[in-house]
Amino acid sequence: MDLEQLMKIEIVVAGSKRAQQTRDVPSYVSVVTAADIREHGYRTLADVLRTLPGFYVSNDRNYSYVGVRGFSRPGDWNSRILLLLNGSRTNENLYDLAYIGEEFSVDVDLIERVEVIRGPSSALYGSNAYFAVINVVTRAGNSLAGTEITTSAASFGTYSGRASYGRAFENGLDLLVSGTYSDGKGRNLFYPEFDAPLTNNGFANDADHESFHKILVTASKGDFSFQANSVSREKGLPTASFGTIFNDKRNSTTDNLSLASLTYYRALSNGGSFSTRLHAGRYTYDGEYAYYANDPPNKDLAAGEWVGLEVDGARKIGARQFLTVGAEFRDNFKQLLTNFDPEPYVLYSELRNTSVREGVFAQDEIRLADPLLLYAGVRLDHYEGFGFATSPRLALIYTPTPATTFKLLAGRAFRAPNEHELFYVSPGYTSNPSLDPEHIETLELIVQHFIGGGIQISASAFQNRLTDLIERHLDPVSNLYVFENLESTHSRGLELGLEIDRGHGLAGQLSYSLQRTEDQETGARLTNSPAQMVQVQLRSPILGAVTASLDAQYMSDRLTIAGNVAGAHTLTNFSLFAPRTLGRFDLSATLYNVFGIRYSDPVPDGFVQDVIPQDGRSFRVRSTFHY
């Protein structure tokens, strides 16, 4: 917008609008910016999340799984986090999964910032806002002001390209259109568990390929904004998971997710606002599992479609209160799960379902005194399966000086059992339609302090109590895998952070996490739960506009399902970034796992392997052309 247009904008007076400073948000918040992503060479949302205090990522060579504060369970496709794209839910309606790998909805190059809000937020968002809410905000067309073409080449025969166009037009329309395509051969992998002549001596060759394409369109004008996006990813499965034939290239999964939403946002006088969003989504999953050498693979299919409407309003009440109320309705008009052998045709299961969810919420923000802010919120959700769920939250924020903030947070959240957990049936797996929701209760104390010289320190102590966890286990009577409300767990932990921005170019973050997550009855430590983590990111200009960036993550050892240990490891990445070389090219080169550290991630049940080795040293080079 130019100056003349800016002069005409009516603003919402600071302090009473809903866009807030992180200081006043009732949670421990992290923000990762476009500059962080560009300069550190992050490839996926998983690369972004693993740098955040308390977050870690594991991978089974198909999907990436995020762990939060010592908690990452087998058979959970990230259903315990809520992933938003510009405020609109991306978790689909069969597995509630949140994609964070290459299968994530948008190219990370298009991200303006990632806002991560830790702790349960069911009081505002309902199910899945369990450990964290992650909101990915995409760049406005205006920030491109023309065309961008990115090409990149990476290890394991991976080539990617992106073409984007965006601009703000004279009439106030902001438009962005972008498409990305990528194809990777993947690696030839060795699994000692299959080291026998009949299984190619443990080598899975040409079975690790990954290709995807993504489209994003956003348009906004005045109070209206529209977005539509689509992602399709195909991944080969080199691990012979779920008892399939080892080294069979037919093993693969294809995931497609398309989302669209139209949002109307109106700022009202006196700092209030009204907004409504109409959204729709479509998800399909096509798994091909080779069980038979001479017959076509078993098909594991899922298809979901939904529409939803969200309405909320906020207004100031008197001089000291700010009330937000809202309601949400979602119609899951298609929920299909099926498993069959195509030839000879054997149908193992076919579930066609529909469901409706409703939720209402209210939150009051009360300024008790000048430095003291109280949040009290509650949300009521209704599910056809099990009835009502209530999610309350209380937060007290105390800012004795502009440089210091204390936050005391308490909340309760739920996660409803998803369609997959309730109804999925295939050879070796049975359903449990009588599952109940699981719950989390949290208590957290946060201190943040600016000590000057561009340095901020923070500390958080938390306690999470989870009850009626929905988990898959092997039923000893039927000898079938089934989901049940099993254990209760207890986590305690401490996170310490240091952020530096010295002003003369050097910027960085250092964080340490100490946590213990255990079964409440037996006191046993949970699997895939590191006790300690250290994360560091540093960035500095080295030559003119060229920046060098380093990030490293240490994780202590983790137990596996079989009772073994996946060893402690440190992952180090190094990146160089040169903006506007020859006026029009952004160039970058990144070395991942610089020291070629060998490490493995624990995997869920359904694998012969107890741990899956991860990539050693790899690279990516890329160029972005601005026109």
Add this chain to the structure above:
Amino acid sequence: MLLCGARLNAQDPMGESQVKAMFVYNFLKFVEWPVENTLGARDPFVVVIIGEGATADATEIFLASRAIGERPVFVRRIRWDHSLDGARAALIVERDPKKLRRVLDAAAAAGVLTIGEGEGFTTSGGIIALLVEDRKVRFDVDTSAAQLAGLRVSSKILALSHAVRSSTDRRGAQE
């Protein structure tokens, strides 16, 4: 950092701080620096931010992915007593009049465009002050402060500014 505490919205409201950030960006495009020729056409355009607050945060976010001509904008947050060397512009949020005076003196000496908030900013020697009037953002320009720093403010900015001041006389009267 700007976040929606209540609900995260696809489109943030046009908050005061975001609008001010866009004004800051526009000012950068319409000021001429005397050292223009000594900088390469693609050298980074360094903007420093001194102080905390919503405007500082919004400006940092807004400028981070921008460019002035072919120069990428580099934003640095620094303390009031840090060197301004290499910076072309500074957004200053500092209430202590002594510190503010020292920053503004250093900025004038270094040829840095100074942008701040409130009428007091230009009367203290700052070049451009952002104001809010009738729920719209306005700005004042002090041309003599600009001249002191060796900067030329484009007539486009002057035409739109709320008030153009020449504070030389007043400053003389004060001292």
